[in-house]
Amino acid sequence: MKKNLVLLGPPGAGKGTQAKMLVEKYAIPQISTGDILRKAVAAGTELGKEAKKFMDAGGLVPDDVVIGLVRERLKESDCKDGYILDGFPRTVNQAKSLDDILTKMGDGLTHVVSIEVDEDDLLTRLTGRRTCRECSAMYHITFEAPKKSGVCDKCGGELYQRDDDKEETIKSRLKVYKQQTEPLITYYRGTGLLKTVPGTGGIKDIFSSITKVLE
Numbered sequence: 001m002k003k004n005l006v007l008l009g010p011p012g013a014g015k016g017t018q019a020k021m022l023v024e025k026y027a028i029p030q031i032s033t034g035d036i037l038r039k040a041v042a043a044g045t046e047l048g049k050e051a052k053k054f055m056d057a058g059g060l061v062p063d064d065v066v067i068g069l070v071r072e073r074l075k076e077s078d079c080k081d082g083y084i085l086d087g088f089p090r091t092v093n094q095a096k097s098l099d100d101i102l103t104k105m106g107d108g109l110t111h112v113v114s115i116e117v118d119e120d121d122l123l124t125r126l127t128g129r130r131t132c133r134e135c136s137a138m139y140h141i142t143f144e145a146p147k148k149s150g151v152c153d154k155c156g157g158e159l160y161q162r163d164d165d166k167e168e169t170i171k172s173r174l175k176v177y178k179q180q181t182e183p184l185i186t187y188y189r190g191t192g193l194l195k196t197v198p199g200t201g202g203i204k205d206i207f208s209s210i211t212k213v214l215e
């Protein structure tokens with residue numbers, strides 16, 4: 001069965017961690033608007049310069065910008081057998097636009113998986129997160145520590161801390177999540193697509209809960 005997925009959840013819930021495992025299992029691409037925006041920031045493009053202001057403040061990049069990015073990305077051929085949207089949609093307006101885009105393509109979402117984690121855990125996860133500059137593998141200094149500090153186990157690349165993973169910025173991101181993104185849970189419950197999965201415990205256990213709701 002085709003899988004057109006949305007992963008919902010607060011910052012640090014494990015969307016990226018789980019998405020990478022789903023990519024392996026189902027051979028469908030991960031579409032992370034956060035990753036796309038960070039690449040644009042690193043490349044210093046106009047989009048990157050514009051987005052950086054919002055990202056550094058822990059706020060959302062304007063809807064029309066991210067909707068445009070996703071609309072183009074979904075047209076690429078690797079999306080024809082399904083995809084994992086990670087971090088999009090994040091507002092009810094984005095969710096409605098996504099519905100329109102998919103309807104026009106003769107397609108639709110198959111599952112929305114909401115990963116639930118308590119706020120205290122989110123702060124610990126985000127302040128300890130490290131990401132590989134080369135292959136974007138994710139680590140945590142306590143929970144998923146690399147064998148050698150600062151070095152990626154998979155490719156030897158340098159591990160870095162995201163600019164928005166400072167405590168103050170994390171607090172803004174959590175606030176923005178509550179105000180603008182959490183209402184999507186009700187929105188998708190209404191469509192009958194919503195599946196909730198507890199996001200605390202081992203990464204592999206969470207992964208099996210997710211694959212269970214997808215099958």
Ligand code: AP5
Nearest residue numbers: 011012013014015016017033034055061087125129139140
């Ligand atoms: P984005 O990159 O999407 O960030 P986010 O939603 O804040 O989520 P994160 O990537 O921080 O968390 P995650 O759920 O992926 O967790 P992860 O797997 O890394 O967005 C960044 C910014 O871009 C936004 O603030 C906004 O400005 C902009 N943006 C992006 N999309 C947008 C949109 N649609 N509209 C407008 N603006 C947009 O895990 C976190 C850590 O926890 C890791 O260290 C990991 O190793 C660890 N971990 C994972 N699972 C577990 C576990 N089970 N137990 C212990 N540790 C764990």
Ligand code: MG
Nearest residue numbers: 015016017034
């Ligand atoms: Mg992420």
Ligand code: ZN
Nearest residue numbers: 132135152155
């Ligand atoms: Zn790496």
